[in-house]
Amino acid sequence: MHLTITPSSRVALLRPQAQAGKTPNNLPIKDVHTHPRSSSAGREDASVYFIGNATTVLEWGGFRILTDPNFLHAGDHVHLGPGVTSQRRTNPAVDLDELPPMDCILLSHYHEDHFDQLVEESLNRDFPIITTPHAKGCLTSSSKPEPFRAVHALDFFESILLDAPTNIETETATPVIRVTGMPGKHVPPGTLSALNDLLSAVPPTNGWLLELGWADGSANAQDDENTSSELRTGYRIYISGDTLFVDELREIPKWLNGKHVDLMLVHLGGTTIPGASAPLVMVTMDAKQGIQLIHLIQPDVTIPIHFDDYDVFLSPLSDFQDKIKQEGLKERVVYLNRGDQYRFTVRRNAD
Template identity: 55%
Template sequence: MAVISIDTKAKQPPTRDLPSSKSLPEALPKPKQSHDHPTRSNVNTNASLFFVGTATTILEWEGLRLMTDPNFLHAGDHVHLGPGVTGTRETNPAVNLEDLPNIDAILLSHYHADHFDEKVEASLRRDLPIITTPHAKAHLSQKGEDSFTAVSALDFWESLTVNFDSRTPTPAEQKDTAKPQIRVTGMPGTHVPPGPGNFTRAINDIIKVIPPTNGWMVELGYSSAPDSEDAFKSGYRIYISGDTLLFDDLHKIPEIYSSHTGKPIDLMLIHLGGTTVPGPKMPLLMVTMDEKMGIQLMKIINADLTIPIHFDDYDVFLSPLSDFRKAVQEAGLDEKVVYLDRGEEYKFEVRK
C-alpha cells in the first residue's frame, strides 16, 4: 500500500496566484447552517464536511483539510467537457478559490473541467498532494515545468494511506500513541453506459469526451503504528460515488464494506444531476445518475446516511435535487438523507 505524508503544520497558500497584499484566511467561512445526524444527536462531533458546490466539498478533521473535485467557477462561466460538449455554470461557489484557507490535499475523481476547472488547474500550487485516477495523473504530471509534482494514482480497489501531523494534542491525548490516519481506496465507477458491445462506449474510446472516473472509500481513523496496515482502526467511512452510473461492480462494495462484514459505511456522498451530453438542447446520453438511479444506489450501498452533491450547478444537469427529494420521500428514506445547500456543513464524529 502506498503511503504519503502531509505536514499540516506547514501552512502554505492554496493557490499560486494569491495576491501579496491578501492574507491567507485561517478558517473556512462560517457555515450558513450546521447539520447533525437526522435521527441522533452528534454530541461528540470532531469532524465536518463543508459543501462548496457541484462536487466540491472540504473535509476537516484533526487539523487536516481534504478537498474533493475543486471547481470554483461562477454563474455564467463555461467549461469545455470534450469535443463539441460545453457546460455553463448556473450557480456560484460558497467560497472563492482565493479565499480558501490552507488545503492539505485534493481527492480528484476524474479529469473533467466541471471537477477541476481551468482556473483551479492554473492556480493550485504544484506540490499540493492530489489523489486521483491513472488517467488524470497522466494529464497533471506531464506538463513539463508546469507539472503537478505530488500526484498519486489509484485504480479500482487500490489503496493509499495518508499520514499527517495533526493539531497540537492535549496533555491527555499525548498519552495516547494512536495517531490520526486516512486510508483512501479507489472504488469502481463508470461515466459512460455500461455493457458489452456498447456503441456509446466504443465511440467514446475514439473521441474521448468522457474520461475514466473513480469512486472513493475514505476511511478516517487512528493507528498506533503508522507503517503497519494492520494497526489502522477506521473510525468513520465515507463512500464517494463519483460521476458513476449504475453497473454490476458497484455491488462488490457492500460485499467488502457493510455492517455485515464489520466495516459499515457511515456516509455516502452521491453524485446526481442526470448529466446529459452533448447538452440540454440535445440530451442524447445520460452520464451521471438521476434520482431513480440514486435511490437504487442508496439501497445497494446501504450507508447510514447519504448527502447528495453534484445536482444543479451546470446546465447539463436535467435531474434537479427536487426530483431526488421526491424519490427519497416516496421510498421512505427521509431519515437516511441530509441535504446541504452551498455554504452549509455536516458535523460528525470519527470514533476512536
C-alpha cells in the first residue's frame, strides 16, 4: 500500500477557517539535542521535535510527519472513557495553527488526549491520516457531520509506504518512509481486557515502526512485495504508542529478525483510570515497564514522551530517570523538554 505525497498533492493540514494567519515554514526550537555518544554534531539530516504529550514532528528528506496531535492547553479537559476525564497540566510547545506544512498524521488510537476535539474540528478532511482500523471507523463514520476522507488503516505488522514529498533524490534512489503498525495493548490482559472488549471503553492502539531509507527509482512504480524488499533502510524509529508491557510486544524483536532500532519514542506516565487519586487500573507503561521495553527492543537511543501532561499520570519522569541511572543507561537516553528537537543522521550506506 502506498501513500504518495508530492508538491502537487500535498494537502493543507487545516481548514481555511481554522488557520489564523500565514503558515510558518519552521518550528520554534528551544534547544537542540544530538546523539549522546556521537561526535557527528552538525551533520544531522533528520529530527524529532517534541510538542507535548505524545505529539511530535518527524522531519527527514522532505517529509514532515505529525504524531498523535493534541494541542489543548493547561486547564483544558479531555474525555477518556465512560465517566473518566482528565485535565491538562501543560501547554504545547506550539499551537495547532502555528505548525508549518505537514504531510501526514500518525494516530496511535482514537483518544482525546491524542486527537482532541479542537484538532478534529480544525483538520482538513482530505489530510492524510494513518491509524488503527478502529480509529479509521470512527473518523470516517457516516454518522459524523463531516467524515474524514483520507484515512489509512494499519493493523499489526501491516505497512504503508510514504513516497517522497519533494523532488529530493540521488542519482539512483529516492527517499521513502515505510510505516508498519506494531502491537500494543492499552488494557491489562485477563478479566479487564475481556470486559473492555465487551464495553469498548478503551480503544485499540498501535505502536509504529518507521523505516527511513531509499528506494531504487520510484517506489510507486513497484508492487508492494518488491518495494518492501528493495527499500534500503538507513534509520529505524520505534514508537511504542499507549501500551502496557504485554506479551504481544515480544513479537516485535521476532519480526525485526535482528534488524537494529536506532531510536525509540516510549510512551510512559503510568496512566491510571479513573485517575491518579483513585488508581484502579494502569493503561500505559510506568518507569519499570519502560525499562523492560528498552531491554526488549535494545534501541540505540530512547526518548521518553507522554509522561506529565495530564493528571491521570501516576509515574513521573523522575522515576524513569532514577531507574535509567540504576541500570547504567544514561548514555542511551535523551530527555526533551517541550519545544526541544533531537537531530540524527539517516545513513546513506543503508543496511
